[in-house]
Amino acid sequence: MRAVSSSTSAAGPKTVAKQKPTAFRRAWGKGFILPVIIILLWQLIGSLELISKTVLPAPYDILLTFRDLIASGEFFTHLGISIQRAAFGFFLGAGLGLLLGLVIGFSKIAEDYLDPSLQMLRTVPHLAVTPLFILWFGFDELSKVLLIALGAFFPVYINTFSGIRGVDSKLFDVARVLEFHWCKQVTKLILPASLPNILLGIRLSLGVSWLGLVVAELMGSSAGVGYMIMDARQFSQTDKVFVGILIFAAVGKLTDSLVRVLERKCLGWRNSYLGNHK
Amino acid sequence: MRAVSSSTSAAGPKTVAKQKPTAFRRAWGKGFILPVIIILLWQLIGSLELISKTVLPAPYDILLTFRDLIASGEFFTHLGISIQRAAFGFFLGAGLGLLLGLVIGFSKIAEDYLDPSLQMLRTVPHLAVTPLFILWFGFDELSKVLLIALGAFFPVYINTFSGIRGVDSKLFDVARVLEFHWCKQVTKLILPASLPNILLGIRLSLGVSWLGLVVAELMGSSAGVGYMIMDARQFSQTDKVFVGILIFAAVGKLTDSLVRVLERKCLGWRNSYLGNHK
Amino acid sequence: ESNGKDLKVINIGVQQSLSPLLLAKEKGWFENEFAKEGIQVKWTEFQSGPPQFEGIAAAKLDFSQVGNSPVIAGQAAGVDFKEIGLSQDGLKANGILVKKGSGIHDIKDLKGKKVAVAKGSSGFDFLYKVIDRAGLKPSDVQIIQLQPDEAAPAFDSGAIDAWSIWEPFLSLKTIKSDADILVDGEQIDRYSPGFTLVRSEFAEQHPEEVVRFLKVYDKAVKWQKTHKKEAVDAYSKIKGIDKEVVENVLNNTEPLNEPISERIIQTQQETADFQYELKAINKQIDVKEVVDNSFIKKALKGGDDE
Amino acid sequence: MSLSIRVNEKAFVNGGRKANVLQDVKLSVENGEFLTVIGPSGCGKSTLLKIIAGLDGDYDGRISMNGREIKAPGIQQGFIFQEHRLFPWMTVEQNIAADLSLKEQAIRKKVDELIETVRLKGAEKLYPRELSGGMSQRVAIARALLREPDILLLDEPFGALDAFTRKHLQDVLTEIWREKNMTMILVTHDIDESVYLANRIAVLTAKPGKIHKVIPVDLPFPRSRTSPVFQSIRQRVLKEFEQTEEFSFQEGSGI
Amino acid sequence: MSLSIRVNEKAFVNGGRKANVLQDVKLSVENGEFLTVIGPSGCGKSTLLKIIAGLDGDYDGRISMNGREIKAPGIQQGFIFQEHRLFPWMTVEQNIAADLSLKEQAIRKKVDELIETVRLKGAEKLYPRELSGGMSQRVAIARALLREPDILLLDEPFGALDAFTRKHLQDVLTEIWREKNMTMILVTHDIDESVYLANRIAVLTAKPGKIHKVIPVDLPFPRSRTSPVFQSIRQRVLKEFEQTEEFSFQEGSGI
Ligand SMILES: Nc1ncnc2c1ncn2[C@@H]1O[C@H](COP(=O)(O)OP(=O)(O)OP(=O)(O)O)[C@@H](O)[C@H]1O
Ligand SMILES: Nc1ncnc2c1ncn2[C@@H]1O[C@H](COP(=O)(O)OP(=O)(O)OP(=O)(O)O)[C@@H](O)[C@H]1O
């Protein structure tokens, strides 16, 4: 009997509460299997020297480079600066995205006036607008942070907007009958109801901010993981490029996992599908 | 009385049906106001020569360049090729995203094994992996399309996945009681239920594919809007860069609007908030 | 920010390559020198030439060093700058790489081959010259547009037959992997000069600072020449590349700091005309217009303010 | 001083076809009156309540309260929806308090009292997905009662409750109604309930929903369901109701 | 040959606290029997039905059908959920057909018949958001009936219907039950209904839900609600039910 239990979401919190820690740990283990296989294969290819090292260095070489970078302290400088930039950019962009998403989601009028312009901005390529950013904001941190923010803005904006427009209008009717003040309407109705979508937007935004570093740090910088990658590329230091790529992947995955933990915490009230266990 | 009607979603289809065409047209008009104001201001700045033309050419100059590009036929070559690449990349990436999103959303086991790896891939910067793409796929169309597909994959994947996991488990119970075959479960339950999220993912993916052109067309190409921009930047032909930016914005907005029309068509069954009209 | 007399900050752009500017930056010579005037120095690193012109046009950049092709593009685009010194003649800085055993021994063998090059770079210009010298037409070779870092794997994996590229890639590839230089600038007597640039408005407002800049730069150039070993060490440390490669690169790209000669100007004019012919730039330019040797002459004469 | 309801026409367009749901519904409800509305399923009872509450403005007619037109919903009208409509992210007590703060002493006290009244003691911290159908309905009732509106609109508020809980809450409602002198409009499909609670019973017909009859119930409170007067009124309502349906029942069906 | 139900314990953990919902529920239902379950709101009736249907496997006990354990739901058991649970993106007829294709002649015909039976003619193309509460419930009933399951589990299937529609559908149900020899387990809060339909009535107590009494109803069909035997059984059920609640009512409350 118990075997079936976890496939039944209606099985309720008992199952969830009981299985959470182990299930979580087990899931973690499984997640590593695929990457480990890939890395082993990769090392094999490297060890057999099937591919030139300058093109695809083996994991072990990358590890050595990584160690050197850590030893020289260079690694932490780059990482620190990049995280700072990405964080500022993310908070600025995602914050604005949330705000505008709320305002425009809430008001049809704001949508009519603003949304089309924002949608146009969305597909303006970063690489193409860097000159403008240089013009307006110079080569300082500001322009980098703003460029990252520009990218981080849209996923949160669109997801928040759609989240709000996806809220069951029956609950809005309740809020109208109970005469919710608009700020209660936001905090007690709109935010919780569109939280699943907002968190999704945040996950996408985090990724985009982090990726935005590469372009932002092309713009006259002298430190940062993105800079490190592009600098290493300039000198064909492929192993260093890969260290950079791995840092990107690792930090990206880490932040994403954090948001998902938050998701689990905040969306406990949902009665939704948990996936088939078979 | 009628004044209030459209703010009530519960007012039902009558209102919607009646007001759609005019409301739509009115919304269109409103959307243009902001861009027009910006363009006018911009022209003013340009005409007064407050800013060097190399940095920010005036709209009129851009228009002239645009005309020349159209006249020489160059424009349509670039646009045609780019649209083709973006379209291939989008369909490939979004298609795979949808598929994997469905599979992984459906199965907890697939999630445990695959999702962590995919999340790591998500924050690997395009600019950093282009050398690998060239190595693996050469510098033909294939590697460009794949690079675009890589970007287009994630928004659809994540949104589909979350969409499925957001489906009310009560409806899943119904499907279980009625013993839906798994393919019916996909077509009659999962797809429609997560459609709002999937469409959102598609909108984001379209944007990303389109933006991906810029990096993809850096890679050994000699035509395409992205190429045109980067080429023009190489030669400081800012007006041409701006033509490119405007094309990006316009095509981006256009495709986005198409998806939203689709959204309106497909999600008619939803009883959701339409935004406050006041 | 730097308009008017009260100059607070000068902005120097430095490309991600091995230039004495890097040494001076490392040693803080510019900072020391300009600190006397109460001026701060701000460094900005660039990957390539064009963004530096964007910086100059936006008045966010005062000095920089750029190669021949971007300078022409910048001038054609109407960016307001002056060439105030020759920083490199680039005779051996450009070349065409082929793989060992590729069967390409002569430039004539390039016919029908795939050659990678980054459009708008000095390698682009160089490649056309080589093709011309071989008696071929541009349509006789398959020119593939690739940025250097993308051309590298393509070259390694044999997807392209030849690669028109510059230092440090020439040294990297010849030393680190099995590549030969088919032809370099010296062999066809082709300069690919690099220039020290200043933003025109800055030069008008602060001519003495321009001279001061060139003096400090001169110090760095001389130091590199006289302290070869230390210079190699320093570059190797800053950029984290092999000393052997660095040394080779330095041998091929002797830094200069001298007035721009008629010979160089003539080469530049040829390049500009050629690019116009190719429609890479959309108007004919006179490269002399942006040459201003007055500062470098003052700087090299020395002693007028000390 | 009263609530005046006039709905000349209310229609929905379903798949291109216009369907009249309500027609010529005219009613005047005195302050402090208890009106129950019965009618066949789908005849437009819920729609009527929504119009009265100001939730649906797309109709031809006019609702006014003490002479002032009602255009938008507000706390002076309470509404218990047919489908509970709890906020899924709030616990039972949060749902009852809704926009009000449970940290306020007075609210906290009232919420606790109401939880006691609707017999949900012990379930305060449960989320809607952990509630049974009847429990959800009781939360919705408590939420509406907390605000002590002037008019309370109830859409089958006891539909999911067992006989005893239902009886208990009917009595609670009667008590509150008499104490606070609220105006109540209650939709139900239980004829017993309608007679037990109402001053007047409005019987609606279907397609389109029109007022078939308004039956006064002149009985003192508390009422006994077994008294002959009660039964005779019940029979009358049943007969009127029967006429609204297109079909009839054999004798002794005993509804 | 029968359905055997044994639930030793079923508990939910709510906010860290474990709450026993069902305890020692043992029942054996013969093939073709009609069992109704009554009990106070929140006592665990819906939970019990879900366990029987195989929708909730997290309990201590065993449900078996003709000796084979039921571990997962299937079409041999039909389920009418308390909250309708229609697919919002399907029209009425699509909801009734669900995974089956309306293009198939046989299905189309049966769906049309059922729509007639539950009196939804004209509403075939409506989406759930355009339905009234009672209409939704009737769609859910039709959906379950279409599949002609061996066992039909009904969770307050007529809760939102007016007296006449309810009576009509009760009769429909009885007819189908007798015709197809289905096994039916119906949860209701209407004592009349339970007596009118059942072979046996199971009365549950609350906290935790135990079987208080199983009352046989040995009346021939069709039954008359006004007959004295009917009334006496009704009184008995009422009395047993009363004992399950912690409070009692004065005489003449007349439920
Ligand atoms: N949003 C809507 N769009 C279209 N039609 C609707 C909508 N809401 C209700 N209707 C239609 O209006 C009619 C009346 O619905 P209403 O909910 O008022 O019925 P009701 O009297 O409350 O029935 P019940 O007793 O079953 O709850 C129904 O035929 C229904 O199909
Ligand atoms: N998913 C769940 N998680 C936690 N507790 C639950 C859950 N589902 C039901 N319960 C609890 O189990 C008890 C029984 O619920 P159930 O829905 O079976 O009651 P019921 O007898 O059907 O009541 P009603 O007549 O009101 O529908 C309730 O106290 C409820 O709080």
Ligand SMILES: [Mg+2]
């Ligand atoms: Mg209703």
Ligand SMILES: [Mg+2]
């Ligand atoms: Mg129940």
